Amino acid sequence: MSAETDDDPRVPIVCPECETTSRIPLDDVADSIDRHNAQLHDGDDVARVDPDVADQLADIIAVELGLLEER
Numbered sequence: 787m788s789a790e791t792d793d794d795p796r797v798p799i800v801c802p803e804c805e806t807t808s809r810i811p812l813d814d815v816a817d818s819i820d821r822h823n824a825q826l827h828d829g830d831d832v833a834r835v836d837p838d839v840a841d842q843l844a845d846i847i848a849v850e851l852g853l854l855e856e857r
């Protein structure tokens with residue numbers, strides 16, 4: 787296996803109340819969502835991963851964690 791990808795996987799985060807979308811490096815996604823919701827929405831679960839990519843994201847995370855072996 788080789789690690790030739792030099793672009794980190796980035797995850798689109800959407801916040802319907804702020805009407806913003808930002809792409810966050812996978813490593814920072816949980817922190818960024820927590821921080822955004824804590825600072826702007828009193829800790830409510832408003833900002834979240836774009837549902838359109840949530841399915842793909844599950845695969846990406848699985849790959850990142852080495853849960854999916856290449857066959």
Ligand SMILES: [Zn+2]
Nearest residue numbers: 801803804826
């Ligand atoms: Zn927001």
